[in-house]
Amino acid sequence: MKAEESTKDNSKLQLIIAINYSGKYDVVQACKSVAKSVKDGLIQLEDINENLIEQELETKCTEFPYPDLLIRTSGELRVSNFLLWQLAYSELHFIQKFWPDFGKDEFVDALTSFQKRQRRYGGRN
Structure with missing residues (x-):
């Protein structure tokens, strides 16, 4: 593709395509993941904070979420x-x-x- 060829050496821009993405679903899945960690004894309830939830969001795949x-x-x-x-x-x-x-x-x-x-x-x- 022309776009891929002309941008292959770029390193500062990240393009993330969200197909069938739901912000609500993203937050719910992050909460479920954190809850499972509490249930499994990996973390304590008091350990839950914004940073912990952010680590479970779909945008954790990028440097600039x-x-x-x-x-x-x-x-x-x-x-x-x-x-x-x-x-x-x-x-x-x-x-x-x-x-x-x-x-x-x-x-x-x-x-x-x-x-x-x-x-x-x-x-x-």
Whole structure:
């Protein structure tokens, strides 16, 4: 494929394709895995924390599991059960255009909007 050939030497961008992915299912499976570890005596109830749950999420396969920016096309103003845990501190950008029509100009607009934001990660100034 042309895309594979032209990007084969890239090392800084990770593309993860989530087919039939459910954020709710991801969190439930992570909780079940942690609960099994408690049941099996591998960890204590007091050991359960965010980090432990994060280690069981599907995005544990990547070095960067938490998107800085989510661009939502199609005019929908929701995340649609996508990366529910991982999007906690992501910036959201909504656009009316559908995915096939989303192009360079729209991407630049999204990045420009993102650059103007002050990221607080849940904190206050």
